[in-house]
Each structure stands twice: as structure tokens, then as C-alpha cells.
Amino acid sequence: MRYKDGTAAGSVSSTFEAQYRAHKNRKKESLEMKMEDMTNSAAGARTITFDLEAILYIPQAQNSELFYKRKLHVYNLTIYDCLSAGHCYMWDETHGREANSEVFSCLLTYISQLPDNITQLITWSDTCAGQNQNKYLLAFMLFAVNSPNNPNLQTIDVKYMESGHSYLECNSMHSMIERAKKHRRIYTPGKMRLIVEEARRNPQPYQVQQMDFSQFLDFKKLFDHTVMNFSLTSDGKKVSFLKVKWFHFQRGSSNILFKYNYKDEFSSMNFLAEPPSPPKRKRRAPSSGSRTVGKPSKPRIVINLDTVLPQLSKGDLKPPQLYTERLPISVAKKKT
Numbered sequence: 401m402r403y404k405d406g407t408a409a410g411s412v413s414s415t416f417e418a419q420y421r422a423h424k425n426r427k428k429e430s431l432e433m434k435m436e437d438m439t440n441s442a443a444g445a446r447t448i449t450f451d452l453e454a455i456l457y458i459p460q461a462q463n464s465e466l467f468y469k470r471k472l473h474v475y476n477l478t479i480y481d482c483l484s485a486g487h488c489y490m491w492d493e494t495h496g497r498e499a500n501s502e503v504f505s506c507l508l509t510y511i512s513q514l515p516d517n518i519t520q521l522i523t524w525s526d527t528c529a530g531q532n533q534n535k536y537l538l539a540f541m542l543f544a545v546n547s548p549n550n551p552n553l554q555t556i557d558v559k560y561m562e563s564g565h566s567y568l569e570c571n572s573m574h575s576m577i578e579r580a581k582k583h584r585r586i587y588t589p590g591k592m593r594l595i596v597e598e599a600r601r602n603p604q605p606y607q608v609q610q611m612d613f614s615q616f617l618d619f620k621k622l623f624d625h626t627v628m629n630f631s632l633t634s635d636g637k638k639v640s641f642l643k644v645k646w647f648h649f650q651r652g653s654s655n656i657l658f659k660y661n662y663k664d665e666f667s668s669m670n671f672l673a674e675p676p677s678p679p680k681r682k683r684r685a686p687s688s689g690s691r692t693v694g695k696p697s698k699p700r701i702v703i704n705l706d707t708v709l710p711q712l713s714k715g716d717l718k719p720p721q722l723y724t725e726r727l728p729i730s731v732a733k734k735k736t
């Protein structure tokens with residue numbers, strides 16, 4: 401294997417080589433840990449992998465004219481658990497978008513249906529920042545682990561695969577679905593759901609659930625009312641959010657534990673600790689006759705730190721509904 405980083409023609413940088421070796425080690429560690437979680441889940445623990453499938457387009461038919469027509473987008477979040485059960489949460493673009501709140505709402509639906517004996521949930525996913533690895537995940541997981549709907553659930557561990565090596569069991573579901581819908585005529589979302597459900601027969605068909613716009617919750621607004629700090633550790637160090645490989649959430653705790661490497665010790669971040677205000681930047685005095693138009697600042701939401709966890713555990717603090725009605729599609733697509 402040769403390494404090139406542009407330092408000189410044909411030369412190898414020791415720093416670059418060390419980064420490459422560390423990347424390969426993280427890849428190996430993530431695969432081994434995921435396999436161990438999926439195969440050796442203890443009693444009371446449930447391990448899942450989840451991912452959003454590539455957009456499904458309808459109508460679909462062996463017709464050259466349809467190929468160039470604007471199509472309706474159908475989204476499918478797939479969850480594959482350690483019991484070899486596949487779960488699909490589907491919605492079309494008139495019920496929601498392909499964003500993090502929709503993904504979290506589907507995960508919340510799955511978590512709310514867990515058996516009462518489950519006390520620990522372990523999730524594995526890729527490092528897609530827009531869907532899985534972002535600051536709004538903190539609000540969602542805090543809400544899920546403290547929810548009164550699952551009083552026996554005590555911990556949630558969120559683990560990420562190494563970037564570029566996200567081999568997830570749920571990806572096999574995508575392959576089965578693509579094979580099942582090949583050369584099929586599909587004109588409605590209902591027909592697509594039926595094909596997805598029948599994509600696998602053994603050991604059991606996929607469990608498909610239709611998501612309605614009223615089921616999607618706004619976790620961005622919940623974040624504003626629950627999370628004060630997501631950038632500093634308990635000892636004042638800056639959190640490199642996109643480098644985190646493991647988050648640990650505990651019921652009733654204001655501390656979020658995290659790791660940058662799978663075998664490191666946990667670092668702690670108190671989401672209720674108010675971070676220090678950034679230093680004020682000096683502004684250049686405007687020249688005579690010039691007019692400066694400042695961007696209006698976002699009003700700060702006052703959070704009662706003493707009541708956040710009790711309100712979450714009692715169900716008094718909930719994310720609002722994301723949509724109040726079905727979403728319109730574009731005029732051009734509607735004409736098609």
C-alpha cells in the first residue's frame with residue numbers, strides 16, 4: 401500500500417500514514433463491536449441497525465414515457481434488530497420530508513413498541529450528519545430514554561460505524577426490496593408498501609408501518625427547550641461532535657457520555673450546564689454616510705434547569721407536532 405498526501409512526489413507523510421492506520425483500526429473495531437452486539441445481546445438488551453433507504457419513486461412501469469415524468473417520492477426507514485426482524489416505516493412526500501425529525505419520529509415509534517423487559521437499547525447507524533449524527537439527536541434520545549411510555553428502558557447507546565465502512569444489516573433489506581420491485585408495475589404508495597412487505601418471506605416478512613404527517617414530531621424545537629450545552633465537556637474541552645463514535649444516555653441523568661474511539665474511556669457532557677458566552681467581537685466603526693443593517697438575533701429561550709428532567713420523565717415536556725396538514729407537491733409534478 402502506498403500513501404500520497406502531496407508533500408512531495410512519491411513521498412509518504414508519517415502523519416498521514418498514522419491517520420490511515422487509525423482509520424483502519426476504527427473500521428475493524430466497529431465491525432467487531434457491532435457483530436458482538438448483534439449476536440450476544442444480553443437478556444433485557446436490544447440491538448438494532450437503521451438507515452434510510454434510497455428514495456423510492458412512483459409510478460414505476462416498463463414504459464419509456466413514464467421514465468421521464470416527474471415522480472412522487474416515497475421514503476422508507478429500515479430497522480433490522482438482533483432477532484432478525486425487519487421493520488419498515490414508510491411515508492411519501494405529502495406526509496413529510498427526508499429530514500432528521502422524520503427519522504427520529506420513526507425511531508420513537510419503534511422504541512415505544514419495545515417489550516417491557518427491554519432495559520437497554522443499542523443502535524448502530526452511519527455517520528450521516530443530516531439524519532443521524534447531529535445536535536438534535538441529543539434532544540431525541542433524552543426524550544426517548546426518559547419517556548414514561550417506556551418506564552423500564554434505562555439506557556440508550558448510540559454507536560456509529562467508521563465513515564466509509566458502514567456495513568449495516570439493514571442494508572440487506574434495501575437489496576431485497578430493490579429486487580422485489582424490479583420489473584413491477586407500481587402506481588400508488590399502497591402498492592409499494594405491499595411489495596416491501598412481501599420482499600422477504602423467511603424467516604418472517606418485513607413489518608411495514610405507514611407513517612402519517614400527524615406522527616412526525618419537531619425535535620428541533622424540543623432541542624431549544626431542553627439542551628443548554630452540546631459543545632463543551634464537563635472539564636471545559638470543546639466537543640468535536642462529528643468525531644464522536646459512541647453516545648451513552650442514562651434515564652434521569654443530565655450527563656451525556658461519549659467516546660471518540662470505541663476503546664477509549666467515556667468523556668462527560670452536561671446538557672443542562674450553561675456554556676460560557678462567546679467573547680464579543682469588536683465592530684469596525686461605520687464610515688460617515690453609510691448605513692449598517694444588522695441581522696436580527698434569535699431570541700434566547702429561557703430554560704428552567706430544575707424542571708427539565710422531571711418534565712421529561714412525567715411526559716409534560718414533549719416535542720410539538722411537525723406538520724399540521726399534508727404537504728403540497730409542486731405544480732409541475734401535479735400536472736404530470
